[in-house]
Amino acid sequence: MARTEPNTMRSALVLKKVPRQSPVLDAPGAASITGKLNDFAWICALYELGQTAAAGVDPLKVQQDILKHIVSGLDAESGSIALIVEGTDDLLEIVAGTDLPPGTVGSRLPRGVGVFGHVVATGQPLLINGDAAETRLPVQINERRDRATHSAMCWPLRVQERTIGALAVNRAAGLPKYSVEDLDRGQVLTSLLALVMANHRMHVERENRILELSTLNDAMQRMNALLEDAQNQLIQSEKLASIGQIAAGVAHEINNPVGFVLSNLGALESYVGSLFALAEAADAAGARSTGEPSPEGVSPGQALRDGTDIEFLRTDIAALLAESRDGLGRVKAIVQDLKNFSRGGADESWELVDLHAALESTLNIVRNEIKYKARIETRYGALPEVECLPSRLNQVFLNLLVNAGQAIEANGRLLIETGVEGTEAWIAVEDTGCGIPKEHLNRIFEPFFTTKPVGQGTGLGLSLSYSIVRKHGGRIDVDTEVGRGTRFTVRLPLRQPRAAVPATSV
């Protein structure tokens, strides 16, 4: 105690325990400090210091300022404040002091000893006048006889029955001794101080809590962004995976027309060769006979024409060109459909979309996967344009169509129906496939749940479809019966509940 609080406890003190209502021990010598304490300005200043403390200025500085204010208010020569270290019962730390050796502030006191230890332990204020050697307190006295402490007061700082620390002030010899009144008055002051301290502590805690929360919030936002990113990536990968599943069909759909158009070009080349030969022969014949028929009535050109079968060429070239045009048109269409399907990433915007066109486009890509095992029927209702993320919805349609196709073994039927109910559009994909067993039904929207063989499904299709439809504020209903088939119904609001979308955004 004495080592760290040299000014608080000088030598030759008479230490007396002073109960609150105890009589004045040596009042005659006590000079009243009431005048100063009654000074309204002084109290206001203390209050303002308290406010500064609440405003979160460096707590050590504020405590030091308050202490100085109190030391001056009590006409003391020096003073110090010790607070109980948070999380402990009685470990005291010097947080402020006047006239203390450097390094004292921030140091800790041995538990339960010294004036501070005693005051904190008992919760009672102490008035010490005279010789400390006479006290029974376990106080170690630092001998500095040159400036022996003459009178000292120490108060516990209490907040709601809880002692949070203690404050001490000292007067050296030469000044009047403190009186019991001073001790009582000081008690009022220190309760005020304790409140300020407690407020400050609470304020700091709140600041820390807020900081903690905002850090947490930041982390959560970062996490959310990461999650969103991850989900976008997942959707994109699933899209790629589903394209992988239909790639064979798409290749078929492209290679068939490319095959016959190429071949037709070969045929056309030879036809054109024949026609040129015919034209040359006709020219040559014309040059010889000036176009007059020979006496036999047959021109050389006629003879050549007989061998070339010009009638056949006339009809076949027309057919060849029409078929080739049809073939290239189909290639163009499927490439466009693929583009529609794969376009759009995280930044895709909401558009008003004709869902029938979207369905047809998606159906075009998967048709080849389905047409060899199922008849495809469409029953489109009157559907207005729906506000949606088109490429995301295409992915949902693709999933439902591929699933339906995979559910059908052979000779099935795949029905696509659409309609409007109130403010909702609905799109149903119905197959005559194997159906979903009861034990799987509540798991089909689970990520990575799949019953398909390895390589045929990622287990993400329905899960992502579900989240895409949820993002649209819609839902997916399932109606299934093992052996009979399954019907998935996607319901979507016609408009998104945000700000109205201008028609120009189509």
Add this chain to the structure above:
Amino acid sequence: MADLLIVDDEPNVLNALRRMCMNRTATPAIPDPHVATFAAPLEALAYMRTNRVDLVISDYRMPEMDGASFLTKAKMLQPDAARMILSAFSDMEGIVRAINDAGIFRFVAKPWGDTELRASIVQVLEHRDMMLENRRLADEVRQQQDIISRQQLELVRLEAESPGITRVRWTPDGGVLIEE
């Protein structure tokens, strides 16, 4: 004379293949081609019951049955007809069945090159002719050695002339079943 039978569910492909086969100015050209095309495998099989075919070319993916199944049936009808698959798609299992069960001579991918496809067809036809010639020569040798009877020879000749004639099935009341 080369009798070709082509099956594909896409009529445009059939037309293009017919043009390609009939092209006599190209090299190599298919000698004296006669082409029958079918969009449905079942119709093609019906045709094969009554018409001799030298080479069957089939798509793989078709609505009624896949190419491997179709060619397996075609092989049962006319074992001496050569078989090819021309397809933009097949899974591994399909290719294995086409080779092991249907005994195909070639697998050509779509899109095809006319020259390569024609060369393949000509090669396959030559290969088949050689096999048949080999068999005929071997039969001749056996005949000379009196190993096969005249009746058997006659049966082989008849079968070559009218496929299925040696495998006439009788109804219980003595009628002849023509169709399966």
